[in-house]
Amino acid sequence: MIQIFHNSRCGKSRDCIAFLEQSGKEFEIIKYLENSPTFNELTEIIRKLNIPPLALVRQKEKIWMEKFKNTIMTDEEIIQAMIENPILIERPIVISGENAVIARPFEKAIPLI
Template identity: 70%
Template sequence: MIKIYHNSRCGKSRECLAFLEDSGKEFEVIKYLENVPTLNELKSIIEKLNIKPIELVRQKEKIWIENFKNKTMSEDEIIQAMISSPILIERPIIVNGNKAVIARPLENALTIL
């Protein structure tokens, strides 16, 4: 089943959710700020995205700038930072089977639906 990792306060995420609703496909909404992905879930998403963990981090967030910017961190430490502060996770993320995309821009969603 298709999953969207969604933040309802984010306009791009709401736009992506509306796109999925209009697609007619079944999907599950995961409000990742409330239901924070586990270490294994986040590692799986990163693997499906085929990116490095740092590429999933919203590096302009105040939390990142104040606590992590310019620090040397392992990939696991970066993932742990996203788990402890899920606002750092880029959004929206759509997962469909073994593939995932960050739907920024929205057109990226078309590549896996």
């Protein structure tokens, strides 16, 4: 089943949900701000995205700028920072099986549907 990591306050995320609804495919909405992924779950998502952890971080978020910018961090520390501060996770993330994309714009999710 298709999953989308969704933030209801994000217009891009809402656009992606509308696109998924129009596709007619079943999908699961994961409100990651309410239920932060575990370390292993986020590590698995990053593997499916085939990106380094830092590429999943919203580096312009206030919390990143205040607490982490210009700090040398390991991949594990970056993942832990996202778990503790899920607002830092880029969105929306669409996952289908072993494949995942950051759907900005939502059209990037087309190959997964």
